[in-house]
Amino acid sequence: MTTPPPVADLTTPLTELVGVRHPIVQTGMGWVAGPRLVSATANAGALGLLASATMSPEQLRSAVREVKSCTEAPFGVNLRADAGDAGERVRIIVDEGVRVASFALAPSRELIARLKDAGVVVIPSIGARRHAEKVAAWGADAVVVQGGEGGGHTGDVATTVLLPQVVDAVDIPVVAAGGFFDGRGLAAALAYGAAGVAMGTRFLLTSDSTVPDAVKAQYLAAQVKDVTVTRAVDGLPHRMLRTPFVSSLESAGRVRVLVRAVRHAAGFRKLSGMSWSRMVRDGLAMKHGKELSWSQVLLAANTPMLLKASMVDGRTDLGVMASGQVAGVIEDLPSCAELVERVMAEAVEVLGRLSRH
Structure with a gap:
């Protein structure tokens, strides 16, 4: 098991909620966020999310056990709330002791309650203030807010507009997504009132990602x-x-x-x-x-x-x-440990510099 390097800590409501060292989330990207990437993220002190939508239930259970064999740190599983076998997948999460369940679409009140009763932290992803208000009222523990800069399915409201709306609307931790790739972004998100950032493309472009090298090269050239x-x-x-x-x-x-x-x-x-x-x-x-x-x-x-x-x-x-728009400004392929250490060091430096002025 890899021991994470010493990096600066920033305690936020997110780190306290899920038990990770750093307020950084690696998103659940289909075919990308598998056991290797998730365990490397977890060992780096961030929250890794397994992408289960492209796995069968049996593959999901196997993937969870593989991550657990590689790390003792908390991690999560990303689910499709509208999948016909969502209940079976929730049972796997509970049985295997997974710390976090995240959702690309808002889960039902009943699904949230079932997970919370089992001690699982529920973190839906949302793209509008009203959706955040709805899942918060249903008992979600936190939300990931993705602005239009983010990769995959996205909306047309920029993170800098959507994030403060949601922070002001709910009383649960808010994680900012869409346009984040470095420590400056983390510092900015914290200034907006977020409890951390979620990054997809930035984690896809690491040496721990299983995406073929030739494909990574196309991202880096973009x-x-x-x-x-x-x-x-x-x-x-x-x-x-x-x-x-x-x-x-x-x-x-x-x-x-x-x-x-x-x-x-x-x-x-x-x-x-x-x-x-x-x-x-x-x-x-x-x-x-x-x-x-x-x-x-x-x-x-x-x-x-x-x-x-x-x-x-x-x-x-x-x-x-x-791809998120940040692909156009990413130029290297660090390991997850190197990436997290870099982001945290830069965020602490930026926040310290601002506090001195």
């Missing part, structure tokens, strides 16, 4: 202008690197796009071990309470498979690269 938002993947706004493949998706006809989605749905069913009936139920759950067309529900199958093509198989000509 400029800020090379990061775009498109609806071509699944009908929802999705921030990613602009590539010839993304352009081809945007120019493809509707029939061609839907045929590809059906093929990807079949591929994901095989990988995940899900039945067609379970996939249909998950589609109905996605649609419930949302203004989604059936085409959008079907297109959702594109997301995991197009991400896998790049993040696992290294085929950026056949897949997409979800």
Whole structure:
């Protein structure tokens, strides 16, 4: 087991809530946030989140046990609240003693209560003040607030506008996401009233990330202008690197796009071990309470498979690269330990310098 290097500590409501040394969260990125990255993050003193949406329940249990074999530090699991087997995944989290459950979509009041009754810390991710207010009223322990700069599915409100709105609206710890990559950002988030920052792209671009080296090289070569938002993947706004493949998706006809989605749905069913009936139920759950067309529900199958093509198989000509805008300013591949140490040292230096003025 790797012993983390000595780095400056900043105690915040987040560190006290989840028991980590540093107010930094590594987000649950599909096909990226696996046991290696999560355990390296945990050993560095930050909170790592396993991405479970691309795992079967059996794979999730195995991944949790692998992380536990590599670290004694707290970590979490990111879940899809609308998945048909969410209850089974919650049972795995509870059985295995996982410290934190995070959600990309707001979990139900009942799911929050079940986790809290078992002593699990519940941290949903939200993109609007009203969603933060809702989950806080339901008993969520903290929220991750992602502004429009963030990678993957995103909104159009900048972090610097959304973050203070949410901080003022709820009485639980708020973690800032979208546009963070260094200690200056952490210091700025703390100044806004956040309890820490969450970073995806910055952790993807570490030596502990399992993303193929050639794919990492494309991220490092990207400029800020090379990061775009498109609806071509699944009908929802999705921030990613602009590539010839993304352009081809945007120019493809509707029939061609839907045929590809059906093929990807079949591929994901095989990988995940899900039945067609379970996939249909998950589609109905996605649609419930949302203004989604059936085409959008079907297109959702594109997301995991197009991400896998790049993040696992290294085929950026056949897949997409979800990315925050910060990809345009990241230039190296430190280890998670080096990254956390750097961010913390810089944040402490910045805060100290400001306090002297």
